[in-house]
Each structure stands twice: as C-alpha cells, then as structure tokens.
Amino acid sequence: MKVDVLLGLQWGDEGKGKVVDVLTPHYDVVARFQGGPNAGHTLEFEGKKYVLRSIPSGIFQHGQVNVIGNGVVLDPVLFREEAESLEQSGIDIKKILKISKKAHLIMPTHRLLDAANEAAKGAGKIGTTGKGIGPTYTDKISRNGLRVGDTVAPDFNSRYAKAKAKHLATLASLGMSDPDITDIEARWLDAIDYLHQYELIDSEHVINRYMREGKKVLCEGAQGTMLDVDFGSYPYVTSSNTVCAGACTGLGVAPRNIGEVFGIFKAYCTRVGSGPFPTELFDETGKRIRDIGHEYGAVTGRERRCGWVDLVALRYAIMINGVTQLIMMKSDVLDDFDTVKACTAYRINGQTVQDFPYDVDGMEIEPVYTEMPGWKTPMSSLTSEDQLPQAFKDYVAFLERELETPITILSVGPDRAQTIVRESR
Ligand code: GDP
Ligand code: IMO
Ligand code: MG
Numbered sequence: 001m002k003v004d005v006l007l008g009l010q011w012g013d014e015g016k017g018k019v020v021d022v023l024t025p026h027y028d029v030v031a032r033f034q035g036g037p038n039a040g041h042t043l044e045f046e047g048k049k050y051v052l053r054s055i056p057s058g059i060f061q062h063g064q065v066n067v068i069g070n071g072v073v074l075d076p077v078l079f080r081e082e083a084e085s086l087e088q089s090g091i092d093i094k095k096i097l098k099i100s101k102k103a104h105l106i107m108p109t110h111r112l113l114d115a116a117n118e119a120a121k122g123a124g125k126i127g128t129t130g131k132g133i134g135p136t137y138t139d140k141i142s143r144n145g146l147r148v149g150d151t152v153a154p155d156f157n158s159r160y161a162k163a164k165a166k167h168l169a170t171l172a173s174l175g176m177s178d179p180d181i182t183d184i185e186a187r188w189l190d191a192i193d194y195l196h197q198y199e200l201i202d203s204e205h206v207i208n209r210y211m212r213e214g215k216k217v218l219c220e221g222a223q224g225t226m227l228d229v230d231f232g233s234y235p236y237v238t239s240s241n242t243v244c245a246g247a248c249t250g251l252g253v254a255p256r257n258i259g260e261v262f263g264i265f266k267a268y269c270t271r272v273g274s275g276p277f278p279t280e281l282f283d284e285t286g287k288r289i290r291d292i293g294h295e296y297g298a299v300t301g302r303e304r305r306c307g308w309v310d311l312v313a314l315r316y317a318i319m320i321n322g323v324t325q326l327i328m329m330k331s332d333v334l335d336d337f338d339t340v341k342a343c344t345a346y347r348i349n350g351q352t353v354q355d356f357p358y359d360v361d362g363m364e365i366e367p368v369y370t371e372m373p374g375w376k377t378p379m380s381s382l383t384s385e386d387q388l389p390q391a392f393k394d395y396v397a398f399l400e401r402e403l404e405t406p407i408t409i410l411s412v413g414p415d416r417a418q419t420i421v422r423e424s425r
Helices: 016-026 076-088 108-124 133-141 148-152 156-173 182-195 203-212 245-251 284-292 311-321 390-403
Strands: 003-008 029-032 041-045 048-052 065-068 097-100 199-201 217-220 258-266 268-271 305-310 325-329 339-348 351-353 366-373 407-411 419-421
Touching: 003 016, 003 245, 016 041, 016 217, 016 258, 016 325, 016 407, 016 419, 029 203, 065 203, 076 182, 097 203, 108 133, 108 156, 108 182, 148 156, 148 182, 148 199, 199 203, 203 217, 203 245, 217 245, 258 268, 258 311, 284 305, 305 311, 305 366, 311 339, 311 390, 325 390, 339 390, 366 390, 390 407
Parallel strands: 003 217, 003 258, 029 065, 029 217, 065 097, 097 199, 258 325, 305 339, 325 407
Antiparallel strands: 041 048, 268 305, 339 351, 339 366, 407 419
C-alpha cells in the first residue's frame, strides 16, 4: 500500500490541520514528516478549537496511530505543554502517539541562537517563529545534533553539555554572553524524562511495516512549498524540505511508494515574516482579506500579509510536488467581493514570465491578473457541490484549467463540517 501526502502549496497556513483531520477517518496512520513547533495547525469541531504544533492532526478522530517522524525537530518543553493540554481535553495521547528516535531535539540554546542570528541579520532578518528551527536543522546537517533516541544513552548528559558549550561560544561571538538558562534548562531536562513515557520507535521500520500490512498512511506536511529550503524564496524560507520529497526523507518512505499528493492552497495568498510576495496587497483589499480571514499567526499572533492567489507560484508548487489533487481553502472569505483576481503571469523587465523565477527578492514584479466576477453568496453553510453559486463554479473551473489539476475538495469554513467533497471529480 502506498502512502498519501498532504502538504501546503503556498507560504504555510493553508489549512493543512483542518484537512488532515477531515481526511483522517480514511486512514489508519497519520505521520508528520518535517518542521517542528514553528507550525501551528488549527482544527475546529463541535464548537472547540485546537492548535497543534508538533503533534500530527490525526489525533482527534477514531484512535488512528499518529507518528512524529525522523524529519521533525522536537522541543520537549513545547511538546509536553501541547500533549498535556490535549490530555486535559480527554485525548489519550500517550496511547496513540509514537515518536521517531531519529527526530532531532531543539535545545534551549537553539532558541537563543535563533534570536541572536535574527538580531545579527538586522533589516535582512527572516522573521522566524523564534522556535530554534534553523539552528536545530543546522546542527543536524553539520552532524552535531542530539536525537530523541540519544536521550536514553548513558553519555547523554555529557553530549548535551558539549553541544550547549558550543552554542554558548557561538552566542558569545554574536554578543550574547552568559545567558541565564537555568530555569528553562531544568524544564527541558524534565521534559526529556516526560518524553520517555511515549513509545519511541524506529519510525522508518514501523511505517514500512504498516504499508506492507496494507494499512493506509497519510503523511502530514508543515509550512508550505514556497518556504522550502531548496525551492522556496531563499533565504526567506524555513530550514527543512517542506515538499513531497520531504515525506521520503522525513519518514523513510521510498519515492515509488508515494500515492496521492494532496496540495492545499487558499483562494488567496498569505505570508508571515519577511521575504518576497509578488501578489501582496498593501491596500484596503489586503486589509479586508486579513480581517475577514482572521489572518493572524496561530503560533506568534503576527499579522499575516495578504494578497491575491498566485497561479505562477502554484503551478511551480504543483510541479515540484507532483500534486495529484488540489484542495482549495477559505473561498468563503471572498464571498462578499464584487470581483476576485488571480495572478496568471508576472511582468518582469517588460517580459511576461510564466515560470517562477530564480530570484524574486528585490525584483520589480508586476503581477498580470485575470479578474472574475465574485459570487456574492455566503457559502459557509453549503454542504454539497450542487448548491454552489454558478460564478464560484466558473472560478473553480478557471483555476483547474490554469493549474491543469483537479480541485477535489473545497473548504468553506474553519469547522470540520464546512467541507465540500466534489463528487464530480
Ligand atoms: P495550517 O498551518 O495549514 O494548518 O493552517 P492554520 O491553522 O495556521 O491557518 C488556517 C486558518 O484558517 C485557521 O484559523 C483555520 O481555522 C482557518 N480555516 C481553515 N479552513 C478554512 C476555511 O475554509 N474558511 C475559513 N474561513 N477559515 C478556514
Ligand atoms: P504552518 O505549518 C507560516 C515562516 C516564518 C518565517 C520562516 C522561517 O503552520 O503552515 P522558522 O521559524 O521556520 O525558521 O521561520 O518561515 N514559517 C511559517 N509561516 N506557517 C508556518 O507553519 C510557518 N513555519 C515557519 O514566519 O518567515
Ligand atoms: Mg499554521
């Protein structure tokens, strides 16, 4: 049995958490393959709202196994907070969640390094979530990291001390001498003990065994394709591979075992933090999208930058990921607009460009828009495709033509129930 992959096609916050939750009843296993607590995946049902950071979004359905894969970076303190609050909500998280021994640990000093690196960049800062993501992946790639499985080794404490000393030296070179980490370090070491209450697994073996047994596995991505460290708007990206290939490396799934690739996008675009955003709106329309869409970060509460949907970037993301099905989110946010726009090409130095360019940073990009009539109909209470207004159906058909990929699910509100599966596709 092949695994299916679900990932974001824009700059994150497309609504991955909601859709993973909606799709979970069709799966036996949900597995996160990269990222860490920089993610904030929101789920709503039965009048309650949850935000997940490191824990997969498949924990609220019918007891499916959930896996934190080797590609994830885990902060034990934040993980513990998240898990304990879920336990308080009645979720038997210790029973359903397994954690890869190969997942890397975010140390308290990684968070300090994240802050110091940002400060050193000055005006060129990335606008990270401040969760220590970049420094942790840096240690992983430079072969200095600590992994979940290392925490049971007899020499763990000395390895931790060595890594910490190295970080403190770097911090001093960045002007942050002798930071007081006594409290946070004590909490971190406690949280390491807490981790041991979970089943720590060789996730690549476990996932492949599930596949051999015919179990259905859904791989959950974090962030979005345009934040991928290789294909995103570098250097304004995160430090992991958010694209489909990340599911292979982040879970130990062979490329030939990838089945459906669900690509999620919003009916418009948002971005948090710095970096280029060709269709960004600085006017009243951008503000209106932000207000109606409640576009404020789930993790940091920062305002999300808003703009029209960018089909140049989406085509690129579909290509890189091999998307087989598109899922369109938050169309309801545009319900009251007289017209809606989609960027079909860029004008750069007088040339029309269809392929996402090498360097969009600092480049004068003029988006070429197609403007379509709005549907002027509240869609949030609609439950089936045949109830959709004709103008909206025309818009969806236009996007499918432009993107050459079927849109199989439409989300018309934050709640689990506000989801329309298109039987026609
Ligand atoms: P993720 O990081 O991709 O899981 O997305 P986030 O949870 O960070 O951001 C998506 C936000 O949009 C959350 O507040 C969701 O509750 C909300 N949301 C998801 N789908 C819809 C939708 O179709 N319509 C509306 N209005 N809100 C949605
Ligand atoms: P989800 O999974 C939106 C952005 C940050 C910053 C850049 C690098 O909820 O979609 P990092 O802390 O990863 O080093 O920050 O990436 N970023 C996200 N933006 N959604 C996310 O996750 C993000 N995770 C990181 O704002 O610009
Ligand atoms: Mg999010």
